[in-house]
Amino acid sequence: MDKxxxxxxxxxxxxxxxxxxxxxxxILGKISSSIIENTLYTTIYSSGNYEIVYELLNKIIGESFTKYTTEEQ
Known part of the structure; x- marks a missing residue:
């Protein structure tokens, strides 16, 4: 980002x-922004640890469904 x-x-x-x-x-937008905007999440993705990345994506997707359905009501 710093060229x-x-x-x-x-x-x-x-x-x-x-x-x-x-x-x-x-949901795809939330995952994308977690990569770009969150230093901790970027570090987790870079680690390549399947189990940890899987858990992080589960968390993001679950929270996204909850937040999206709440916002729609």
């Missing part, structure tokens, strides 16, 4: 069809 070259050891792609339900778009 300096960097080495990438891992890349995470979030792909979805062009037309997806709004809730899935919301």
């Amino acid at each position: 300096e070259p960097m080495t990438a050891n891992r890349i995470l792609f979030l792909t979805a069809p062009q037309s997806i339900d709004e809730i899935y778009n919301y």
